[in-house]
Amino acid sequence: xxHDTFSQATALLLDPYGLSLEALDTGLSHAMGPGVxxxxxxxxRSWRESWSLEDGEVKEAGFNIDGxxxxxxxxxxxxxxxxSDQISTDAFMDTGRxxxxxxxxxxxxxxxxxxxTMAPARYAGGNPLDGMAPEVKVALLREADRIARxxxxxxxxxxxxxxxxxxxxxxxxxxxxxxxDLRPLVRFNVSVIATRDGRRERGSAGGGGRYGLxxxxxxxxxxRYAREAVRQALVNLDARDAPAGQLPVVLGxxxxxxxxxxxxxxxxxxxxxxxxxxxxxxxxxxxxxARGVTIVDDATLSDLRGSLSVDDEGTPxxxxxxxxxxxxxxxxxxxxxxxxxxxxxxxxxxxxxxxxLPMPRMTNTYMLDGQHDPEEIIKxxxxxLYAVSFGGGQVDITSGKFVFSASEAYMIEDGKVSYxxxxxxxxxxxxxxxxxxxxxxxxxxxxxxxxxCGKEGQSLPVGVGQPTLKLDEITVGGTQAG
Amino acid sequence: xxxxxxxxxxxxxxxxxxxxxxxxxxxxxxxxxxLSAAISQGTDINVRMGQVDTLELARDQGFGITVxxxxxxxxxxxxxxxxxxxxxxxxxxxxxxxxxxxxSMAGLADPDLMATSLPNLDVHHPWxxxxxEAIDMATRCxxxxxxxxxxxxxxxxxxxxxxxxxxxxxxxxxxxVQRGSRxxxxxxxxxxxxxxxxxxYDFSSSRHPFLLxxxxxIGHRAAERVLSRLGAKRAPSGTFPVVFxxxxxxxxxxxxxxxxxxxxxxxxxxxxxxxxxxxxxxxxFSLGERPQLPGESSSAAFDGDGVFTRDNDFIRDGHLASYxxxxxxxxxxxxxxxxxxxxARNVRIDAPLTEYSSLISGIDKGxxxxxxxxxxxxxxxxxxxxxASGFLVENGQITGPIEEFTxxxxxxxxxxxLTALGDDVDTRGSIHTxxxxxxxxxxxx
Numbered sequence: 001x002x003h004d005t006f007s008q009a010t011a012l013l014l015d016p017y018g019l020s021l022e023a024l025d026t027g028l029s030h031a032m033g034p035g036v037x038x039x040x041x042x043x044x045r046s047w048r049e050s051w052s053l054e055d056g057e058v059k060e061a062g063f064n065i066d067g068x069x070x071x072x073x074x075x076x077x078x079x080x081x082x083x084s085d086q087i088s089t090d091a092f093m094d095t096g097r098x099x100x101x102x103x104x105x106x107x108x109x110x111x112x113x114x115x116x117t118m119a120p121a122r123y124a125g126g127n128p129l130d131g132m133a134p135e136v137k138v139a140l141l142r143e144a145d146r147i148a149r150x151x152x153x154x155x156x157x158x159x160x161x162x163x164x165x166x167x168x169x170x171x172x173x174x175x176x177x178x179x180x181d182l183r184p185l186v187r188f189n190v191s192v193i194a195t196r197d198g199r200r201e202r203g204s205a206g207g208g209g210r211y212g213l214x215x216x217x218x219x220x221x222x223x224r225y226a227r228e229a230v231r232q233a234l235v236n237l238d239a240r241d242a243p244a245g246q247l248p249v250v251l252g253x254x255x256x257x258x259x260x261x262x263x264x265x266x267x268x269x270x271x272x273x274x275x276x277x278x279x280x281x282x283x284x285x286x287x288x289x290a291r292g293v294t295i296v297d298d299a300t301l302s303d304l305r306g307s308l309s310v311d312d313e314g315t316p317x318x319x320x321x322x323x324x325x326x327x328x329x330x331x332x333x334x335x336x337x338x339x340x341x342x343x344x345x346x347x348x349x350x351x352x353x354x355x356x357l358p359m360p361r362m363t364n365t366y367m368l369d370g371q372h373d374p375e376e377i378i379k380x381x382x383x384x385l386y387a388v389s390f391g392g393g394q395v396d397i398t399s400g401k402f403v404f405s406a407s408e409a410y411m412i413e414d415g416k417v418s419y420x421x422x423x424x425x426x427x428x429x430x431x432x433x434x435x436x437x438x439x440x441x442x443x444x445x446x447x448x449x450x451x452x453c454g455k456e457g458q459s460l461p462v463g464v465g466q467p468t469l470k471l472d473e474i475t476v477g478g479t480q481a482g
Numbered sequence: 483x484x485x486x487x488x489x490x491x492x493x494x495x496x497x498x499x500x501x502x503x504x505x506x507x508x509x510x511x512x513x514x515x516x517l518s519a520a521i522s523q524g525t526d527i528n529v530r531m532g533q534v535d536t537l538e539l540a541r542d543q544g545f546g547i548t549v550x551x552x553x554x555x556x557x558x559x560x561x562x563x564x565x566x567x568x569x570x571x572x573x574x575x576x577x578x579x580x581x582x583x584x585x586s587m588a589g590l591a592d593p594d595l596m597a598t599s600l601p602n603l604d605v606h607h608p609w610x611x612x613x614x615e616a617i618d619m620a621t622r623c624x625x626x627x628x629x630x631x632x633x634x635x636x637x638x639x640x641x642x643x644x645x646x647x648x649x650x651x652x653x654x655x656x657x658x659v660q661r662g663s664r665x666x667x668x669x670x671x672x673x674x675x676x677x678x679x680x681x682x683y684d685f686s687s688s689r690h691p692f693l694l695x696x697x698x699x700i701g702h703r704a705a706e707r708v709l710s711r712l713g714a715k716r717a718p719s720g721t722f723p724v725v726f727x728x729x730x731x732x733x734x735x736x737x738x739x740x741x742x743x744x745x746x747x748x749x750x751x752x753x754x755x756x757x758x759x760x761x762x763x764x765x766x767f768s769l770g771e772r773p774q775l776p777g778e779s780s781s782a783a784f785d786g787d788g789v790f791t792r793d794n795d796f797i798r799d800g801h802l803a804s805y806x807x808x809x810x811x812x813x814x815x816x817x818x819x820x821x822x823x824x825x826a827r828n829v830r831i832d833a834p835l836t837e838y839s840s841l842i843s844g845i846d847k848g849x850x851x852x853x854x855x856x857x858x859x860x861x862x863x864x865x866x867x868x869x870a871s872g873f874l875v876e877n878g879q880i881t882g883p884i885e886e887f888t889x890x891x892x893x894x895x896x897x898x899x900l901t902a903l904g905d906d907v908d909t910r911g912s913i914h915t916x917x918x919x920x921x922x923x924x925x926x927x
Contacts, residue, residue, distance in 0.1 A: 058581070060582065063559075085542075200863065202862045245719050405858040423860060479924045
């Protein structure tokens with residue numbers, strides 16, 4: 001991040017209201033009431049545009065502007081929080097005062113002089129809404145529709161969507177933090193319904209990241225995702241019932257990394273470990289996964305959906321090792337939980353918007369490469385499941401139980417990928433499943449930029465990734481018992 | 483609570499926004515338009531291990547408009563309700579409508595379908611509760627749970643209270659306003675044994691503060707629920723009857739409703755396309771919505787198109803009697819709107835109920851599901867595969883907790899295999915139901 005980031009953020013967040021950085025200090029000084037030991041001000045404005053196609057026509061398009069400030073005040077473990085969509089000196093004062101009402105007595109601490117956070121930018125900060133004419137966006141959607149329909153006569157319905165968000169934030173905290181970030185985020189998606197012999201199936205594909213819309217044209221996403229969505233729908237038209245019971249499962253590379261997000265990631269967020277509510281609490285330094293398993297959370301990868309130059313507390317994005325060679329070595333922290341646990345913040349303090357409190361959250365979570373050739377991994381399975389795409393997952397961090405649901409899977413018979421099976425839910429216990437990883441591929445890939453993570457009602461863009469993996473045994477929830 | 487919220491003044495303010503926007507849209511060349519606006523305020527307090535954890539004061543507002551220029555359409559929305567911002571938002575919507583394609587089905591609902599009577603539905607009961615009183619209630623709630631032997635940790639008790647006013651208006655001249663309030667108290671507790679930790683919760687929610695259950699009762703019930711999960715074993719694998727507890731049975735009703743929603747039908751994205759008149763459930767089962775019941779969680783006099791709401795029967799004597807349609811989806815399907823823009827409201831089941839204890843005692847071997855995980859519902863095919871936890875039933879008795887298993891089937895088959903409904907009706911949400919006993923699902927443990 002450089003002076004340019006600050007001046008652009010100031011121009012977009014403060015100048016339109018005739019305010020300067022002093023307004024943030026005003027809010028902060030009111031939030032630092034008696035007994036408050038930390039406070040911060042988060043100022044945000046987001047511009048969002050979306051276009052969608054149905055029945056061969058772009059029938060829906062929308063534009064949204066959202067913005068405001070959120071101020072929180074902390075005293076020990078207590079947090080007071082208020083927000084406002086008004087931007088004025090009075091609003092900063094009122095919001096700061098309301099946030100500090102959590103405590104009314106104690107020492108009055110001052111606000112440290114500002115020190116601008118200088119962190120390397122992980123993406124270019126241009127506004128993606130400006131980069132492409134409306135006619136070009138419409139043409140891009142139509143192209144995906146045309147290609148999808150031309151691929152197979154079984155294709156009945158095609159939906160295509162494109163969205164661009166420009167999120168500009170500024171953070172000022174009593175610990176001296178002054179940070180700003182300009183975050184573009186774009187997404188392209190194709191979904192198709194195919195029918196054959198009375199059966200009906202869906203296929204979908206998409207991706208995006210923190211860059212401008214022009215890259216969708218360069219990368220030919222309309223054709224790429226149209227082909228992928230149609231291919232998946234056609235595979236599913238041939239799918240047979242999935243097995244039920246415990247089986248060896250091979251997970252493909254890339255998006256199946258949602259396994260790590262659920263089985264490990266959430267359980268290593270600082271808040272759950274401070275409160276002792278995670279199945280991983282108190283296990284630092286212990287072996288929690290098979291040897292050879294190394295998992296990191298990495299906000300520093302260029303242009304990825306989950307990447308952050310600075311987090312929503314002004315801490316620079318980082319690459320944090322979570323598990324190294326099977327040993328638990330790190331938690332993901334925001335400032336509050338880091339302070340209370342005596343750790344350092346790791347740049348994982350994220351919030352959905354100014355109207356939400358920050359929490360420790362993932363960025364891009366992935367497993368590093370192992371040594372096996374993916375073919376060799378499949379060959380090692382006599383009877384099992386090969387799952388290459390997933391719809392999403394969920395975890396109960398306290399019991400450690402997690403699920404994730406396959407949207408494209410095949411049976412493996414005698415070391416060969418055979419027929420496709422219907423999507424089935426896989427269920428396991430985080431630490432137990434991690435210890436059953438017996439082979440790790442050398443084909444690490446990140447997902448295409450589609451992940452959305454939900455926690456306590458807040459949604460955030462995230463990334464996942466992994467090489468091809470073999471789990472010796474996990475419960476597969478198909479309908480074919482026995 | 484601590485910030486003043488003058489709902490009458492807020493209602494006037496959003497009404498003025500609406501009138502300004504309607505006039506400005508017409509000036510900008512819109513041939514029709516519709517808009518919604520809302521403003522709300524609330525307080526959310528979480529107490530954990532006897533100490534205040536978070537105190538959150540929320541004030542939200544939003545404004546969104548859809549304009550039609552002939553058969554083209556544009557949407558825009560904002561959280562900034564200043565006059566300048568409203569004008570810019572309208573202009574942006576009109577601007578976007580220059581680039582969208584013609585849709586012969588686009589447009590407002592017919593003017594003669596607009597709601598004409600807007601009865602008081604008794605859903606606005608704000609709570610004059612001080613922060614101190616709120617903290618006290620949450621503290622008592624959590625403490626009642628922590629006092630139960632075996633509870634080792636807590637994620638806290640939360641008290642949330644809020645009120646607001648929302649509006650829908652369109653260029654037919656319809657303008658409907660609704661005030662509302664919501665209050666809830668919840669508690670999440672943790673217990674530990676040699677096998678690890680378990681977590682569970684209880685909550686109460688209502689439009690009226692005096693209808694909330696006692697804080698101590700909620701904390702105590704949350705403790706009972708979590709303790710009952712300790713020592714969970716693996717489930718047997720095979721084909722068994724499955725009892726969906728009310729808190730998960732309402733999810734099955736939700737999947738059914740999603741699958742008869744007009745948007746899913748015209749996109750051919752539902753396993754219930756072309757199923758009107760089909761027998762889906764046993765003939766003793768009927769299901770519908772009662773949107774104008776006073777004081778209920780989803781009561782409303784008009785839907786998201788301004789169309790009057792009415793009692794709809796979706797399942798009558800086991801047969802699919804009606805789809806769930808908005809003005810647009812109805813036009814796409816060559817049908818008439820059912821007043822369901824925005825979904826179903828206050829869903830009720832009409833069926834004979836079985837005493838819960840005899841529902842369980844009639845099961846030779848089966849499972850009770852109290853919690854479901856994951857997104858394994860495919861509404862295109864009806865295929866259903868979820869992670870679950872709950873209890874094992876053997877010889878008519880609940881023999882202990884089970885976890886880390888899956889249940890699978892197809893929704894169409896599951897609906898027709900509905901064998902009995904329990905009398906343990908959960909009335910906390912928009913969907914009221916007791917337990918569902920469904921025969922012959924695949925369980926994998």
